[in-house]
Every structure is written in structure tokens, then in C-alpha cells.
Amino acid sequence: MSAHTSSAEKDAGKPIAFVSAQALRERMHDAVNDPHLRSSFRGAMDFLMAKRAAQFPDESELASLRTLSEGIRQYSLARLPDLLEQLETNLTRNGVQVHWAETPDEANAIMLGIARRHEAKLIVKGKSMVSEEIEFNHAMEAAGVGALESDMGEYIVQLAGEKPSHIIMPAIHKTKEQIARLFADKVPGVDYTDNVDALIRIGRDVLREKFEEAEIGLSGVNFAVAETGTLCLVENEGNGRMCTTVPKVHVAITGIEKIVEKLEHVAPLFSILTRSATGQAVSTYFNMISGPRKAYEKDGPEEVHLILLDNGRSQAYADEQLRKTLQCIRCGACMNHCPVYTRVGGHAYGTTYPGPIGKIISPHMMGLEQTHLLPTVSSLCGACGEVCPVKIPIPELLIRLREEANTAPHANPAMVGQGAGYSPLMTFVWKSWARIYARPGIYRTFSWLATRLRVLTPSSQSGWTAARTPLKPAPRRLRDMVKDRR
Amino acid sequence: MSARDRILAKLRATQPQAPVSAPVLDAHYSPRARDESSAERLARFRTGIEGFHAEVHLTSNADWPELLAHLCADKGIGTLLFGADTPAGRRLDPAVFTGTTLRPWIGQVEEIKADLFHRVDAGFTQARGAIAETGTLIVWPSEAEPRTLSLVPPIHFALLDARSIHPTFFDALRTENWAAGLPTNALLISGPSKTADIQQTLAYGAHGPKELIVLVINAEGAQQ
Numbered sequence: 119m120s121a122h123t124s125s126a127e128k129d130a131g132k133p134i135a136f137v138s139a140q141a142l143r144e145r146m147h148d149a150v151n152d153p154h155l156r157s158s159f160r161g162a163m164d165f166l167m168a169k170r171a172a173q174f175p176d177e178s179e180l181a182s183l184r185t186l187s188e189g190i191r192q193y194s195l196a197r198l199p200d201l202l203e204q205l206e207t208n209l210t211r212n213g214v215q216v217h218w219a220e221t222p223d224e225a226n227a228i229m230l231g232i233a234r235r236h237e238a239k240l241i242v243k244g245k246s247m248v249s250e251e252i253e254f255n256h257a258m259e260a261a262g263v264g265a266l267e268s269d270m271g272e273y274i275v276q277l278a279g280e281k282p283s284h285i286i287m288p289a290i291h292k293t294k295e296q297i298a299r300l301f302a303d304k305v306p307g308v309d310y311t312d313n314v315d316a317l318i319r320i321g322r323d324v325l326r327e328k329f330e331e332a333e334i335g336l337s338g339v340n341f342a343v344a345e346t347g348t349l350c351l352v353e354n355e356g357n358g359r360m361c362t363t364v365p366k367v368h369v370a371i372t373g374i375e376k377i378v379e380k381l382e383h384v385a386p387l388f389s390i391l392t393r394s395a396t397g398q399a400v401s402t403y404f405n406m407i408s409g410p411r412k413a414y415e416k417d418g419p420e421e422v423h424l425i426l427l428d429n430g431r432s433q434a435y436a437d438e439q440l441r442k443t444l445q446c447i448r449c450g451a452c453m454n455h456c457p458v459y460t461r462v463g464g465h466a467y468g469t470t471y472p473g474p475i476g477k478i479i480s481p482h483m484m485g486l487e488q489t490h491l492l493p494t495v496s497s498l499c500g501a502c503g504e505v506c507p508v509k510i511p512i513p514e515l516l517i518r519l520r521e522e523a524n525t526a527p528h529a530n531p532a533m534v535g536q537g538a539g540y541s542p543l544m545t546f547v548w549k550s551w552a553r554i555y556a557r558p559g560i561y562r563t564f565s566w567l568a569t570r571l572r573v574l575t576p577s578s579q580s581g582w583t584a585a586r587t588p589l590k591p592a593p594r595r596l597r598d599m600v601k602d603r604r
Numbered sequence: 605m606s607a608r609d610r611i612l613a614k615l616r617a618t619q620p621q622a623p624v625s626a627p628v629l630d631a632h633y634s635p636r637a638r639d640e641s642s643a644e645r646l647a648r649f650r651t652g653i654e655g656f657h658a659e660v661h662l663t664s665n666a667d668w669p670e671l672l673a674h675l676c677a678d679k680g681i682g683t684l685l686f687g688a689d690t691p692a693g694r695r696l697d698p699a700v701f702t703g704t705t706l707r708p709w710i711g712q713v714e715e716i717k718a719d720l721f722h723r724v725d726a727g728f729t730q731a732r733g734a735i736a737e738t739g740t741l742i743v744w745p746s747e748a749e750p751r752t753l754s755l756v757p758p759i760h761f762a763l764l765d766a767r768s769i770h771p772t773f774f775d776a777l778r779t780e781n782w783a784a785g786l787p788t789n790a791l792l793i794s795g796p797s798k799t800a801d802i803q804q805t806l807a808y809g810a811h812g813p814k815e816l817i818v819l820v821i822n823a824e825g826a827q828q
Binding site for chain 1: 624738756792794
């Protein structure tokens with residue numbers, strides 16, 4: 119249908135790591151030239167921004183809640199290793215098995231081990247961005263285990279062989295007509311209908327059978343509570359409850375940073391999460407899981423597992439400034455308010471996490487070699503930092519990542535791939551520029567020369583002239599014009 | 605060294621030295637804790653949960669079983685699944701439920717899974733309490749009222765005592781000291797299941813109940 123669809127198709131179904139980050143410019147170009155994509159994202163983002171704004175009529179309440187939420191996240195991160203151990207102790211006491219994985223491969227291997235032990239043929243999945251991050255579905259399919267998404271948006275995206283384009287609303291790039299066509303083509307015995315209620319009923323019927331049938335349910339985690347050993351899940355559809363309740367094994371997977379010390383800490387975070395994300399006062403379900411079925415209970419999983427994944431998070435943790443990246447509660451408000459995301463959509467970034475949060479977290483997960491251009495996909499307008507419920511200074515972090523990417527490689531770098539975007543010529547040009555502007559004598563000589571040699575300015579000036587007229591020095595210097603006036 | 609030890613060692617090596625003070629939640633919540641009457645609190649709960657598409661009926665401790673029977677008849681409920689071994693469950697009398705079969709939950713879920721998914725029309729549970737601020741039910745599944753009772757049947761009836769409505773989630777878990785002992789599964793439920801995943805169009809009955817009906821025992825106020 120459009121240039122963007124074709125580039126999305128090119129990458130369709132491929133694990134993220136295979137999507138070339140070097141093709142970022144091409145994808146951005148395609149996306150920004152796709153009027154359908156732009157109008158659907160514009161509409162959706164305007165809708166989400168208005169809904170969020172309506173949830174915060176009282177600015178002082180919002181300010182107080184943001185400060186509190188930031189405080190809770192920073193406190194939790196300051197004590198992260200202690201809290202992880204406390205969480206492990208309490209979960210183990212509750213009968214939950216805790217696993218640790220440094221890499222996506224390790225996480226998938228743990229999952230496969232559990233699946234093999236139970237001779238599982240089907241894993242039914244609740245929404246989990248960490249499972250996207252580790253390319254879970256690919257790893258399971260490669261090993262002959264079915265992995266089926268059950269969140270309606272994720273189900274649609276999986277059926278289409280695509281990736282989520284938004285962390286909260288995965289199928290936001292699709293119109294109901296496209297979904298109607300997809301269902302008619304891919305779901306056996308279904309005729310074309312673009313009635314949304316009918317489409318949801320189709321999804322419900324297909325997936326209900328799978329909840330009954332699957333041996334294992336997978337979920338993410340929104341908050342893990344150290345003091346009680348509790349996993350908290352936020353959702354509207356009930357598929358998260360299905361995945362964590364009906365199959366005989368429940369496996370939860372989460373990044374090591376999603377932890378709080380006290381149960382009461384989840385109250386403000388839960389409130390600011392749903393209001394920031396979808397503009398809901400509260401989600402339909404808040405599901406707190408503290409263990410498998412007890413001997414006297416009648417339902418619930420017989421086994422519960424938690425996989426704690428690092429995948430670059432400990433690198434972000436090591437640096438005081440970069441650590442703030444880990445405050446994130448994955449609400450998606452930064453993408454909803456981002457002028458770049460609104461114009462290109464989620465697929466153009468080529469990373470699991472798109473938008474502002476994706477630009478600051480992906481370099482830790484994938485290294486700067488692949489992602490050094492990502493922090494430049496920003497106008498630094500500051501909207502993301504302003505709406506962030508936990509006050510992550512995203513614009514500052516984008517500048518920091520640009521520095522990490524573009525300074526000459528040095529010893530003990532803060533990040534893998536530091537200096538990946540380093541260009542000696544570019545550095546020389548900017549350094550010379552800075553030297554000229556810092557010294558009045560040299561500056562005067564330079565500007566005198568520039569006005570005299572202006573006819574020699576090249577008409578092609580690298581990236582600048584791609585979409586703009588060439589820069590040319592003025593015929594006369596400001597200082598000369600001022601002198602004339604006196 | 606295991607993955608666990610390596611991750612923890614990396615974090616410990618770079619953990620900030622300066623202590624970060626513990627967050628103080630009371631300051632955010634206490635000025636907001638409303639000095640409201642129980643009628644006002646109930647009204648806020650009701651407005652909130654009705655906004656999420658739930659149906660609310662006010663009743664009394666004497667009348668609610670009959671009201672439940674009427675509602676079941678109105679909605680054409682063939683089979684109502686419930687926990688027999690609870691104070692509320694013991695008050696359900698088959699003689700009052702004309703046209704609706706009362707089915708107590710017996711056995712493990714594996715034994716009744718097919719019926720639960722395909723032949724039960726509604727589930728009935730008690731609510732532990734509620735939250736006025738957001739219009740939310742607090743449901744703690746138990747041995748008598750398992751987790752799936754409020755999840756799998758297409759309609760969920762919940763019985764709530766108006767005296768157990770808290771102003772906020774924070775107040776509920778603080779005053780009842782949840783941290784001292786949570787059940788294996790604790791739930792907050794605000795309306796029937798829903799999704800807006802297709803073109804931001806709201807649709808009810810995603811994967812859980814399509815309808816949530818709350819019967820509120822309101823000892824103090826007028827009934828309707």
C-alpha cells in the first residue's frame with residue numbers, strides 16, 4: 119500500500135537484531151512520506167494526549183504524584199541489589215521459582231527448559247515487552263514450542279507477522295478494515311466484518327480455547343514487590359489473568375529494574391501509570407500474584423516461575439546519570455507526546471522499544487554500534503521529559519548518549535560501542551569552529567575572509583542541503599555594518 | 605559464578621554510596637484523605653465503577669439474595685456458579701432462584717474446567733472491599749471462591765458491603781495491613797473486561813466477563 123508498509127514487510131517477522139540500524143534513515147524517510155501512517159498516528163496520539171490531560175485536572179496533585187513516583191523509583195534503584203535478593207527470598211518462601219538471565223539467550227533457554235520439563239506444546243502469552251525484547255516467540259518456534267499472543271493488539275500483530283508499534287497499544291498502526299481483512303484471511307471460518315465488537319468476539323472465541331489448552335502461561339510484570347514477594351500485573355482485557363491463572367504453569371519475565379521495596383509503593387505508581395498511559399483512572403484489573411496454588415486451593419497454576427533479565431540494564435545502572443533510564447514504568451506517555459514518534463510511528467525505529475524511551479534504553483540492550491543514530495532521532499523539544507511520570511530527564515540522556523556515541527573511543531567507556539559514531543573529520547570541523555569563535559582576533563580574520571570568499575561556498579553542503587538552500591556568508595559583516603552606522 | 609551472582613556483583617560494584625531517603629507516602633495522601641460521609645463515599649464508588657460500565661444495585665443484608673435471584677432471572681442466567689462455603693454462599697436458596705440452577709463450586713478446577721468455560725453463565729463472589737477514588741472492587745479469591753470464578757464466566761456478580769469502601773487503594777492496603785499477609789492472588793477489579801486495541805474503539809468482554817454486576821449492601825442508606 120505504501121512505502122512504509124513495504125519496508126515493514128521487508129523486516130516482517132525478523133528478530134529485531136536482524137533489522138539493520140543503518141537502515142534507520144531509510145525507514146524514517148519512508149515513514150515520514152506515508153500520509154496514511156502519519157494521519158493514523160496523529161489521530162491516535164491526539165486522542166491519547168487528550169485522555170491523559172483529562173486525568174490530571176489538578177496540577178498540584180500531578181506534581182506531588184510525579185515527585186513521589188520519582189522518589190519511589192530512585193529509592194528502589196539505589197537499593198536494587200538488596201531488593202533483588204529480598205524479592206528472591208520472599209518469592210522462594212512463597213513457592214515461586216526464581217531464575218536469573220544475563221542475556222536474551224539465557225532467558226529463552228530457561229523458558230525452554232521449563233517447557234521441556236512439562237512437555238508443553240503451547241505457551242499462551244499475556245502482554246510482555248521483555249518477551250519481545252528477547253525475541254521469545256522466535257526462540258520458542260525454533261524449538262518447536264508454540265507461543266501465542268493473547269492481548270488483542272499483540273494477537274493482531276502476531277497474526278500479521280509484524281512487531282508492536284507502540285508499547286501499550288501494539289496494533290495502533292492498523293485500521294479496523296486492515297484487521298477485518300487479516301481476520302478473514304487468517305482465522306479459519308471467519309467472514310469479513312469491520313464491526314469492532316464482532317472482531318473482538320472473534321479474538322475472544324479463538325483465544326478462550328487456547329487458554330484452556332495451553333500448558334504454560336507467560337506474563338510480564340509491572341511491579342515486583344520485594345517485602346511480600348508479589349508480582350503485580352496491570353491490564354484491561356483479562357488475558358493477563360487467564361495466562362497467570364488457567365494453565366498449570368505460569369512463567370513471569372521481567373527486567374531487573376521493575377522492583378519496589380514495599381507493597382504500598384505500588385499504589386502511587388499504579389495510579390500514575392494508568393493515567394499517563396491510556397488516560398484511565400485505573401485499569402480494569404490489577405492482579406497481585408504471591409505464589410502458586412496452595413494444597414487447599416481449587417485453581418491457579420501449580421508452578422510459578424520468575425525470570426529476572428539483565429540485558430544491558432546493569433550497564434545503565436553503573437552510571438549515575440544513565441541509571442535514571444531504569445526509573446521507567448513503561449507507560450508510553452513519552453511516545454504519545456513525541457512529535458517525531460507521531461510522524462514516523464513505532465516501526466521506523468527498528469527497535470523493540472520505540473519512541474523516546476526506546477532511544478535511551480535500546481543503546482544499553484543492543485550496544486551503540488547498532489544504535490548510535492537513535493539518540494539523534496529527536497528535536498530535543500522536551501515534551502517527553504515534561505510528561506514522564508517518574509521524571510526521567512530524557513532530553514538530557516539523549517544528549518549524553520550522543521556524546522557517548524560521537525566522542526573518540528577511550529578506555530573504560532560507560533557503554534558498549536562508545537565512539538561508534540565518532541568521525542575524526544567532523545570532530546576536527548567542530549573543534550576548529552569552537553576555536554575560531556572563542557578567539558576574537560581569529561574570528562575577525564575568519565569573518566573578513568568569509569565575506570570576501572563567499573563566492574567559493576559549495577552548493578552541496580552534506581546533510582544540510584538535502585532539504586535546505588545552501589548556507590552562504592553575508593556580503594558584509596555585522597561589525598562593518600555597525601561601524602557604518604556610527 | 606552463576607548469572608545471578610554476576611548480575612548482583614555488577615550491581616553491587618556500582619551501587620550508589622550515598623543513601624537515598626525512603627519515600628514518604630503519607631504526605632501525598634493525607635491532605636487528600638477526604639473527611640466524607642459513608643454516603644458520599646458510596647456515591648463516589650458508584651459513579652466510578654458505573655463509568656467503567658459496571659451495573660450497581662443498592663440493597664440490604666436481608667434482601668440481597670432475592671435481588672440476585674431476580675437479576676439472574678432478568679438476564680436469563682441458566683447456571684450460576686458460586687462458593688457454597690462462605691457466609692454469602694450459604695444464603696443462596698435454590699427455591700428462590702426459579703429458572704437458574706445454583707451450582708456450588710466443587711472439586712479442583714481441572715475437574716470442572718469444561719463446564720466452567722462452556723456451560724456456566726455467571727459467577728458469584730463476595731468482594732473484600734472497594735475503593736471510592738477509582739470505582740474499584742477489591743477481590744481476594746479463596747479456597748471457597750477460586751480465582752477463575754470472577755474471571756471465566758461471562759457475567760460476574762459481586763456482593764459488596766458499603767462499610768468496606770476505602771477512600772483510596774493506599775488507604776485500603778495501609779489500614780488493612782496487606783503487607784502482613786497477601787493471599788496467593790489478590791485482585792482489583794474496575795468493571796467488565798475491555799479493550800481498545802482496534803482503532804482505539806472501546807469494546808467490552810475482551811477475555812474476562814462481559815458484564816460486572818455489583819450488589820451493594822447499604823445498611824445505612826435508602827435502597828433502590
